Amino acid sequence: MSELMMLCKTAEVTEDAPIQVVVDGLPPLAVYEFNKSYYVTSDICTHGMAFMTEGEQDGNEIECPFHGGAFNFVTGEVVSMPCHIPLETFPVVINDEYVCIEKP
Numbered sequence: 438m439s440e441l442m443m444l445c446k447t448a449e450v451t452e453d454a455p456i457q458v459v460v461d462g463l464p465p466l467a468v469y470e471f472n473k474s475y476y477v478t479s480d481i482c483t484h485g486m487a488f489m490t491e492g493e494q495d496g497n498e499i500e501c502p503f504h505g506g507a508f509n510f511v512t513g514e515v516v517s518m519p520c521h522i523p524l525e526t527f528p529v530v531i532n533d534e535y536v537c538i539e540k541p
């Protein structure tokens with residue numbers, strides 16, 4: 438069984454207020470809540486050096502604060518230009534009130 442990396446407590450994330458988490462060996466990550474589930478993506482926009490957690494969450498979408506590009510953070514797919522490269526997503530495991538991902 439692979440090892441889990443704890444990112445944050447579930448209570449630290451609320452819908453419409455994603456948070457950034459930095460862990461060793463990975464780019465900054467964004468943790469989101471949507472419909473009582475948690476999702477993790479890279480926090481760096483694929484169009485430039487913007488943090489997605491500084492953008493606006495709308496349902497299951499996150500809009501970049503720089504040029505208005507947007508992604509579905511559940512799937513990583515682009516939903517609005519100028520972005521065209523999907524956002525990296527990480528499968529989430531909830532373990533004892535913590536949002537975790539598997540260690541890559």
Ligand code: FES
Nearest residue numbers: 482485501504506
């Ligand atoms: Fe995100 Fe340009 S840096 S849309």
